Amino acid sequence: MLKEFKDFAMKGNLVDIAVGFVMGAAFNKVVSSFTGGIVSPLIGLIFNSDFKELKYVIHEGVANAEGVVEGEVAVLWGEFLTNVIDFVIVAFVMFMIVKGVNAMKKKEVAAAPAPTGPSQEELLAEIRDLLKK
Secondary structure, three states, X not given: OHHHHHHHHOOHHHHHHHHHHHHHHHHXXXXXXXXXXXXXXXXXXXXXOOHHHOOEEEEOOEEOOOOOEEOOEEEOHHHHHXXXXXXXXXXXXXXXHHHHHHHHHHHHHHHOOOXXXXXXXXXXXXXXXXXXX
């Protein structure tokens, strides 16, 4: 059973998926950093506040003794839009990578020469010669 699991785990596709997953997670951090550190502040200039902190307050909260607001009910639409921007960037880059890989696969298939073999006449002549013997 352990050998079967090792064979399964070491198949090329599974290893490729694992590498892609790790790279995707790392890329997601880069994109989140980009949108959080560059895109959000630029959009925040329009609203004169931090874009990720924008929210629609449904029910006001009350500040406690430490100054922390408790009981506030709000829709965090700035954070949601930041996550949507993250998703769109990651999805577009993944689309471009898959498109590039598919184009490379098509070139490899087209570049491979078709196997050549004997023609129909050559096969018939060979059969004829074998029957004469």
